[in-house]
Amino acid sequence: YYDAGDNVKFGLPMAFTVTMMSWSIVEYGRQMAASGELGHAMDAVKWGTDYLLKAHPSPNVFYGEVGDGNTDHYCWQRPEDMTTPRQAYKIDPNNPESDLAGESAAAMAAASIVFHRYNPSYARKLLAHAQQLFGFADKYRGKYDSSITVAQKYYRSISGYADELLWAAAWLYKATDSEYYLSYLGRNGVALGGTGWAMTEFGWDVKYAGVQTLVAKILMGGKASHHAPVFQGYQQKAEFFMCSCLGKGTRNVRKTPGGLIFRQRWNNMQFVTSASFLLTVYSDYLTTARRNLNYASGSVSPSQILSLAKSQVDYILGDNPRAMRYMVG
Incomplete structure (x- = not known):
């Protein structure tokens, strides 16, 4: 490409x-x-x-x-x-x-x-x-x-x-x-930042929120084995990302007056689409695990997470203050 x-x-x-x-x-x-x-x-x-x-x-x-x-x-x-x-x-x-x-x-x-x-x-x-x-x-x-x-x-x-x-x-x-790759994630979670970096973006350069989401699924699926304590650190950071998008975190993503996730002026939609995808899959993972997303003063249901993801996609497709589509082709 x-x-x-x-x-x-x-x-x-x-x-x-x-x-x-x-x-x-x-x-x-x-x-x-x-x-x-x-x-x-x-x-x-x-x-x-x-x-x-x-x-x-x-x-x-x-x-x-x-x-x-x-x-x-x-x-x-x-x-x-x-x-x-x-x-x-x-x-x-x-x-x-x-x-x-x-x-x-x-x-x-x-x-x-x-x-x-x-x-x-x-x-x-x-x-x-x-x-x-x-x-x-x-x-x-x-x-x-x-x-x-x-x-x-x-x-x-x-x-x-x-x-x-x-x-x-x-x-x-x-x-x-x-087991080799599972152990790699467990052994290197701290040293390589998987349990340490709390992110508010996900894209071609910064993959932490993505890997934290994948590891959280392993944990919720009961496959973490003796790596569970480390994998819980990954999941905490995955949920930091989700909460930041929902406006329920200690450091939240910015949004435009119309409600669009805003990272930067140039090519912002890449961050909107990638965040929407992580929100969508995490809502599915939580649904399968039969749990909510907890934050400091409450909790959010999987359907509420999915609703935010849908609002971002709808915005891109024309449900926005300008009634303008940002998807071409």
């Missing part, structure tokens, strides 16, 4: 997009099938994972960017007519990038779950690459924009790589049910 309106392939946000598309199918594939959209959604995921597989030619080599934003942005043209340089930038043991490799591992692990039933051989291939990339990311640690410096102006990794390592481990556990 090209980025935005240009012809650069930026690996980190692209891989995150594939992870999130896969997660949506994992959670709501049945509803997509009922509306006739599951095949389209899976095609969209496979378009991304086919590229990720090609970008990973050997266990410790991964190509994280194709094209250069500085030169590309001087010339607006169709991809079919592009004349800008197509230099490819790779990571390897001498140029480590744990955040990029970790996110790409998460994307392929999540996608392997999507294709497990419909294309088992492809799913196994994705999972093998995901496990290799995770091993590479964990062994050769580093921040990707320190190696692919041309990405710094466009997709600088502010949060570092610790969140992506946990994020990848969570998806690999979900894909394999392996």
Whole structure:
């Protein structure tokens, strides 16, 4: 996938997009099938994972960017007519990038779950690459924009790589049910910030709220084993995020006068959609666990959490003070 309106392939946000598309199918594939959209959604995921597989030619080599934003942005043209340089930038043991490799591992692990039933051989291939990339990311640690410096102006990794390592481990556990990845989450929850970072955003750079949500599901599903005390720390931070969106926390997200979650002036909808997704899945997890979301002075039901998520999606689709749709295409 090209980025935005240009012809650069930026690996980190692209891989995150594939992870999130896969997660949506994992959670709501049945509803997509009922509306006739599951095949389209899976095609969209496979378009991304086919590229990720090609970008990973050997266990410790991964190509994280194709094209250069500085030169590309001087010339607006169709991809079919592009004349800008197509230099490819790779990571390897001498140029480590744990955040990029970790996110790409998460994307392929999540996608392997999507294709497990419909294309088992492809799913196994994705999972093998995901496990290799995770091993590479964990062994050769580093921040990707320190190696692919041309990405710094466009997709600088502010949060570092610790969140992506946990994020990848969570998806690999979900894909394999392996004790190794469960233990990784337990052993590294404190050191890598999974139990420490209380977030009010979730997006292509900062994955903590996402991994905390996944681990909370493991805990509520009774699969935490002896890691339960650590996983409770993850869940507390997941619920901090939910409460902040609901306006029930100690540090709440800002909202516009019309009620839209507001993170920043530029491309704010990415944070609205990602937060809405986490709110939706967490409301489902709470419903399955038959519990409410507790905060300092009360509690919120799963249906109330879902109502907030729905209000954000409705706002994007036109239920807002300007009666304007923000979704195009």
